[in-house]
Structure formats: C-alpha cells, structure tokens
Amino acid sequence: MSFVTRGFRGRRRETDESGRVPPGQYRTDDFPVLSAGPTPHTPLAEWSFTIASESGEELARWSWEELRALPSETVTVDIHCVTKWSKLDTTWEGASVDTLLAGIETDAAYVTAWSDGGYTTNLPLEDVTDGKAWVAFGYDGEPLDPEHGGPARLLVPHLYFWKSAKWVRGLRLMDDDDPGFWESLGYHLYGDPWREQRYWGD
C-alpha cells in the first residue's frame, strides 16, 4: 500500500530483527525527553501520592517516605515514545499500582493520572492493574531524574510513553474515559504502540 520512495534504503534495519520494536518506531540507546512545558521541582517534603474518587474524595495518600516504604519492584521493560523512538530493556524501580489500589473498593473502569504542572492522562483501570503499571522512582539503579519525571512517574510500558505520566501525584478513579492532556490535543485515547494508535482515528 505504501509508496516506495526512490533511492531510500534505510540504515537501521537491525530494529526489525528483535521483533520488539513496534511499527513506525526505531530503536535508540539514548533516552530522549518529551514534555510540553518546564520541568516542575516539587520538594520531597511537600510531595505526596493520592488515590482519589471521581468526585475528588481522597481514598488513600502516601508521603514520599511512606511511598518508599511500600514493597517495591524492579522491572526491565521496553518503552515506546509516540515521537518514534523505542528503548529496549530499561530498568525501573517502583511501587506496583496494584499495591497502591489494594484495599480500595471501586466500580471505576478508568483512571486519570494527574501530575505537577497540570498534566493529565487517561487509562482504562485494567491497563494499570495486574502487574501492568508502577509508580516508578528509580531508573537504572539511580533516583529518577527530574527531566525524566522524577521524583516519581507512572510507568505503563505497554502503552505509548505519554501515558506514563511524569511527575505523577495521583490517580483519580473514573467511571468514564475522560481525555487527558495530549488525548484532548489529537493524540489517541488509548495509545497501543503495536496497533500504532498515535493520533485520533488511528
């Protein structure tokens, strides 16, 4: 279906071979940064992570120390940014979202993650449970850099990386799928890299 461009041969064919790079992506060993605005710098003493109901009622809340005292997991995953790069075998440390939601009764079908700086992103609840998502505070054995989302970011590696909200401060349980920041600006509501769901209508 695609149009062949005269003379184009391509140089990064190794990306095909791993079978781990989704369509339209290329592999990088670098760790590029994508964000819409300045990097927030919230002091850890003022930082907390909240699970809230749709109406905004606080259901659970952890200070930085409390979050760090939760059981943490180290995971090695591939990540895929909608700006086309994929990075394989990235190692993160964080608390599983399952741990954070344990003991919370909900009929919600979606969550909206919110962050310092006003960023939000929407996900189905089932995409952040059952070992699929973490609140990550470590990268490659080091504390997570602010420009990569530190002190903590959501990590949902099976979706495009804008869903892995940087500087995350909480999850709001939602009955409906409410478009977040990029999702209101033309980016796909769900964002599965393997189905190349980059933009509205993909």
Add this chain to the structure above:
Amino acid sequence: MARTAVLGRLGAAAPIAWRLAELVELVPETPRVASLLLSVPGWPGHTAGQHVDVRLTAQDGYQAQRSYSIAAPAESERVVLTVERLEDGEVSPFLVDDLRAGDRFELRGPIGGYFVWDEGSGGPLQLVAGGSGVVPLMAMLRHRAAVGSDVPATLLYSARSPEEVIYREELDRLGGGDGGPQVVYTLTRERPSGWTGYDRRIDGEMLAEVFGRPDADAMAFVCGPTRFVEVAADGLVALGYDPSRVRTERFGPSGRS
C-alpha cells in the same frame, strides 16, 4: 454531556491520512541544513508550530518514520520542512542529500495542538531557539509577519557559529523591518571578528536581559535539544514566567548538539 460529546468526536475522528508529498525545490540553508518545499495535494492546512510525520519506504518494504516541524506559516500553500543532517542518521541525510526535485514520499499531519501560536493567541511572543529548534518558531514569526500582527515578538537564537544560523537573511530582514521581531543571537563556538553579541550558552542572566520581567500575557515557546530546553524553560520560570505559559518542544535524542 460535554464529555460524551468529546468522546463522540474522538471516536468519529477520521485518521490523519498519509499523503504523497512531492519535492518542488530544495533550498540549502546552512552546510548541514536544507529546506524542503513540498507540494502536498489535499493538505488540510495547519497552525504555526505543528509538525508532520514523514514515512519513507524502501523497495523491499522497509519503512522509517520521523517527525519534522513545519517551517511555513499557516498562509503558505506549500508545506515546508527544514531538516538538519545528522551524521549517520537514517532519515535526515536522505532528505537533505539524496532527495531530488520531483521525488515523492509520504507524510501525514498536521500534528500537535499545544506548541502552536497564531495571531489570536496573543502575546508578547517570547521565542527561544537552540539550533534547528528555530524551525517551528520561524513558522510563528512568518505567520506574524504574514498577518501583519503587532503582537511584540522576541527571538533569542542560540547557534554554534554564524554559518549555522538557519534563516539568517530572512531573520535579519524581518528584524530590521517596521514592527518586526527583535532577533538576538548567541554564538556559542565561533564568532565573526568584531562580534559584540552574546558568545555563550543560554543562561538565566541572558534570558533576563533579553526578555526582562514577564508580562502576564506573555507566551513563551522554547525549542531545541533537551539540555537547552531544560535550561531555557527553567530560566524563564525563575524569572517569574507562569510555567503554564512556557511551552516546550524537544527534537529528540539528547545527544543532539
């Protein structure tokens, strides 16, 4: 209700179609940078600051996709991309060195609804560019000129040397014109003899001198390599700019310049 309406709109949204672009002319800008003037039948129009996705397909079906900002203003009938050749890159050397007038490739867009400015967005417009990060900001200045906007505009542009300044003549012409933007360069590695302008990487002091105290209506756009964007955006926030009015775009691998 509102949410249902939004979801309905998203659900019904047509995919952003791949279109065939034909290279009309390749305009060298610097030794490493060229502008691609493209004819794209069916192009739906765009806003300054948006980008396109380019998809190249080889004879055997192998494909590569990359994003490129649109350099042309909304008023332009041509889609114009300005591409910097990265050594050993897969797509940029092909676009800059191998493509000939009449060659065609696929692109789709326009994409991105946040890093955008048009006359109605107001200002003052404060632009900070590092290297090829000037491309989407140039689209904003071109739009401003095309509509004769009197929104005050300033561009602080960091380049390694005078030869690496993209759009130099046009920027000097725009800057010298009546009601034109204020254009300030900083040249970080090589300067022409007698250069009296800035000669260092962007820092807080430079941002304060060029942009001064923030106007509540100011809109800042920062584009360039990651480190550059971090420093410039942090610097503007330190000057008192409202973080929600400082918009950033980064072109990718942090290794770039």
